[in-house]
Amino acid sequence: MKITAIISALAAATLVSAGKFHSTLPGKSNIVADSYIIQYQDGVSRSNAHENLRKHAVDYKIRNEYDLFNGAAIKVKSEHDGEALAAIPGVKHVWHVESFSLPKGEKPKKASKPSDIESSSLHHMTGVDVLHKKYKLTGKGVKVGIIDTGVDYKHPAFAAPGAAEGCFARYGKNCRVKYGWDFVGDAYDGSNDPIGDSDPMDCQGHGSHVAGIVGGNAFDIKTGPKPVVPWIGVAPEVTFGAYRIFGCNGEANTDVILAAMEMAFNDGMDIINMSLGGGSAYKENPTAILGEKLIAHGMNLGGAAGNDGSEGVWMVSDTGLGETATSVASFDNAFGAYNSFTYAGASHPYNPSVATGDKPIAAPASAVLVPLFDKAGVLQDGCDVAAYTGVDVKGKVVLLYGDFTRCGSVGRGNIARDAGAAAVLVQSVPFGLAGLTGADNLPMGSIENAAGAALLAGFKKNPKNAFTWSKTPTNVKVEGGGAPSDFSSFGLDGELRSKPDIGAPGGNIYSAYPRAKGSYAILSGTSMATPYYVGSQALYYQSKKSKPNGADVRRAFKNTATISKNFGSKTYASAAKQGAGLVNVLNAITATTAMSPDRIDLLDSVNLRKTQKITIKNTGKKTETYTLSHIPADALNSYATGNTWPTAEPKIEADYANVAFSSKKVKIAAGKSVKVTVTFTEPKNGDAKHFPIYSGYVVATPSNEGSPAVHVPYIGLKGDVRNVPIIDKDAGLPVVFAKANGKYEVPTANYEFNFKTSFPSVAVRYGSHTPNASIRIFDAKTKTFLGYVNSRNFGAAVGPSGRMVNLDKFNQLNVRRFDWRGEVFATEDITAKPVQLAAGSYNIVVASQKKLTKGAYPADFEIYDLGNVKVVA
Template sequence: MKVITKILLCFFFTTIFFSVHIKAIEEEQSIIIEVEGDPHKHRQYIEDYHPLIEVVQVYDTIFTGIALKGKASNLERMGSLHFVKKSYPVRTYQTNINRSVPFLTETDDIDTEQMKFTGKGVKVGVIDTGVDYSHPDLSANYKGGYDLVDLDDDPMETLPEQGEPTLHGTHVSGIIAASGNMKGIAPEADLYGYRALGPGGRGTSIQVIAAIEKAVKDGMDVINMSLGNTVNGPDWPTSIAVNHAVDRGVSIVIANGNSGPANWTVGSPATSPKAVSVGASTPPMKIPFLEDSFEDKRIELAPLAGSKPWDLEKEYPLIDGGLGEEELPNARGKVVIMERGIVPFSEKARKAAEAGANALIIYNNEEGILQGSLDDSQGPIDIPVAAVGKKDGQWLMDHVTEGEYWIDTTYQNIQDKIADFSSRGPVTTNWNIKPEIVAPGAAIVSTVPGGYRELQGTSMASPHVAGGLALVKQAHPDWKPEQLKGALLTTALPLKNGKGLYNPIDQGMGRMQPQAAIDTETIIYNPMLAFGKIDKLKDSQTVDVKIENVSKETKTYHFELPQNTHGLSWQLPKSFTLEPGDKKNVSIQLSVISNMMDKGLHQGWITLKAKDTSYQLPYLFINREADYPKAMGLEFALKTFSKEEYEYRIYLPEEAKSVTIDLYDPHSLVFQKTLVTLEDTEAGVIEGTLKKRNITENGEFIANVEVKTTEDKTYNYQTVLSIE
């Protein structure tokens, strides 16, 4: 009998699976199919021989497919057509003005023309949950869009009567182009909404890809995608679609993900080499801390999104509120602490507020960062609510149970701190540095249906950069995506963490500075120096960098030799001069003696100088091996148009000797069965089918994926898998 130990289970994460199936009920539905051959000819065939099916859209740019509407029984027949190809992996995509806008756009330089650029005439598409185009701060700039969920021209956010309502796309849109009570980064940009994520903010790969194609055909200059999955690979279908769109002249900005601070957590499509992938930093903020001077203890508080600001100015007694299930008769004039679990955050907060508490602290019941928000649909919650981690929460609880315990609040002003939740790179397979740039993503207030709301995440950082690109595009309308991206990265501000610069995989080139990008005199087109994986005892890798002088003066450039590191040596270009408008490719060579250095991830910075200006170029390489995930993104669902076969997909960053997928009971951890066994697999997307008659299990399981590498090392990855 096989059993997974609880130690192993500490590392599994939950993914929600969302598959497109045809329900056996006679109601009109919308689907998108991928086809082989000329989709326009196939459209004619469907219209001639299947008149009860409505062809809504034909896709022939980013991918080849057709959008259809019809009753379920008629749509099922599409699966038997010879030109219908298997669908893309139906991976779930979720939705990974205020102080941040003036922080990014204002400067002390009185000679600047920063107010000249507002994004006017630049078309920005938002691929998300839709947009509330009736919002008074968005209505003037909204120019249209498309709904890839319902296949119509109305990309409104999901309404309550349609399912779990959404607001994410409206919040993102406001950061980019709000123009009313609040001002976005580019308040005069033309705003377009593409609803690729439906109720609850969920959608499929094929909807996202179709939305990219529609936005490209509609002539967008910039596309923002504050969405993603957990697959850390550059060749997932959505990442490839993004590359094709950039090749067609569209700048695409993508949120890096909210699975930090661990490394290797960036997900597709932010893994696309041609996208601008964005991590989250903090705008100017006043951070509250709980402080016990006698114990020399200081605990940072993380206010929940939508909470009233934490504004306590003196000591208060701290009391135990349990899980928030019981009444709190002794809470008046005190701070309540509750454990996360069972009762929703908003209900906990209301119970504490109704009992007269001054504030509420919620501590996590598992390791990691607690992120949450308050639902004010039942009325505002008029006390501050903040979160702390499990370890800090248990420390506070230990003191509360010992007797009366008082706690004070102190404050610290911060800015330009990398948010813990921001996903880190690098990307597997090609080892690229991600994110490439950061922008404010913490405590961001923006538009939502019916008003305004504070949210946080790289979803909020990404639209800051999309808006910044709109400003640069307005200033330089002839620049292509490669130049726009290069200008933004070249002029980013490298951020410091108190000990020096944050690591490249934390911040990329640094925090966006749109005015500096507009005024830049130099563009470094590929400043992220990814030297790949070192497998030999002695190895040399070379990265080529293209540099352009976009000023009106002759410029001389030179590299500073990095600090000596044991086992590492550099060959850098000699000083060179560029006339105005000239470009030059230069080669940077890294030589490594692998047994003289630690195994794993190595990263740092190289300095390029042009007179009084310095540019910090991040570099990265893997010495022999690293702790990157060896398998990701397991999916298992009924095959589209089939009731007799299941299909599975999984992503492997490298080839493997064997892959085994075992199912375990989620409660007892007892082995149930082996689902799949594969031998000698290639890197990339691995997929196959299983007959339904061979799958007798039903319900929810823990799937353990065991990967045996070509070096005979074994790795395990766990996720939740549902079989229906």
């Protein structure tokens, strides 16, 4: 159904209840000045909403208008802010327009030619290869919308199958990109006005790579740039819509993202791919809300879980947080093409540094190995010049330990080069092949952890062992391949919901790239995992010969995913890392069982949902008997030392729940369903004061071996989530600074502030979610509450917050500073302009609402009283 038809059915009305302004989340500074997303009350028409804005003297310019979302993006020219807009009758929600980036860390690597084409295919991991060959599924007839940097639609990988030539005209003959729009223009970077047109040509690269994963096809190429490998995407005959929301550089704003989502719906896309970066927050954000509406009206949506795995728990990204949207985690590709060397009779792959142009290492034959040991014989990281004292490394290959805690590859490379090294190899920690920026004029490469150990063993036997360096890449099975990617973000969300939902191949993925940038590239990220999942859905749609409900499709994939282990582990990875597991498209299509719900959120010890009912439906043609069982997964301990900031790498523990079933075997006739009661008992192991996140899978296995087992993931938190630290006290925060002359300084005991040239600034860091991150002002003498801080740089200090990342874009500790010049809001539901306080003595309190509480102050808040500040005229 078209959006216009949906909206026309709504009766026009003018409501008088005040709406809600969602102030910019603490930790996010990426707001667009004076620009807002407005969602109207249900039943309020566009004309009525504009009339109400005019009645309240709002001078504004329309940036975009939305139908199914029922709202608009506006730039305000008058003095009205978000609070004032929310108070206007007919307005339901107001948000700042914010900028989204492409997920961090997704930089292309030069594509190389594997020696074994078949074994290099990541489709072996997921059953897609079988669906291509045996079932002849290609995604034909399915429409997929790519909301990204555009698509190089003239790339021959996006031409129609069997075409003698590529697509040379927009949406024309031989072109599988049949729909699309450029909402922004080349020069757009998120800070300037978008200038769109009908041409969604990709000048950045990300969108073409994403589209290639969904459905690129290099097997049929007759002309144009030749791939280094006859490669094929997941669904090589899908029809594309390319909706460009990024310029050649920079970010994209929520107003154009919403517009792209609605156009994709109006163009009849079956599925949309949103490989966007974003902070960790709550599901009440505009893209998630619209995503839910689209899914309810027949679309499906895949959103990237994020590349913040190095940040620890609570970090899954915004876009896939909707109740029925899919948040996609990443698994590393099990195979890859890498340069290699031979040492002590064994061959090992390595990853050249970017600084040397990713060129193979060409060290002289005389360059033997020198491990950089300390006095105790332990391999060093090479960050200290003194470590080379007395060590002859001139013309030799230095082996370093790959812990990058103290310094990066550039610094240690410069030191090694100055010491005379011919090359440097860095042993990855804990495994895999790390990416190195590297030092100029020095060959550097990362090697697998096991390779480092093998080199050390070979060196001890014979220090004169020589290297033989390959001149071309070869195909290898990668250490860590087939397991969840280190970079993939951990859940949960702020309501202890199970996110991410599922995983897909996203590490070291070969795909199309703009012709102007080399035509093919290898990228890693949840941006690559998401289109793999979306392409898998296209195969599923084609196999069913109908358009199934979006939520049902997600359940089918989650039920049948492959539950996986971390690399080198004997236990299963947490559901907070891999969701339901690695997508198994063959299982999803051939399964004759459905299990719902598709996740179980147990919450915490205080709110434990101990008893759950699951429904098992036999969708096959014969009566089936199912055996119920339980697979426990790793527990994640992020607060083992009493820390207030979650550890970057959660401690894995064997804290397993006990799971009991009302019946361990059930017999179900064809087409019928049975409900089973499942009772959960929290793990006996695990300290509740450390808030371990435990998880596992409830499994139903049919007696018929021809049908795959199905499962549902569950997640719980042992302990009282109300006591999970919110503010980072470990960093000495929160604290009040004085901001004077553009600089922050520590005020003296009797410091006198003013609200013009030397004003208070409240510094905070949010280590986990809070439904209400507030900074409150009280009269120091009477203790009367005066209101919530209104910061001119970040808005009102009240409202929900996700957790912040550890470091900012300048690699400095990420601290949010609310500069306060005396403005406060009297209530949370702001209906008037902020009040300007006069000189006086004020008490500043940082109060963060605890999770899963009703928000009664002060009982439901984590409170830090920062004392009194004296403000003079």
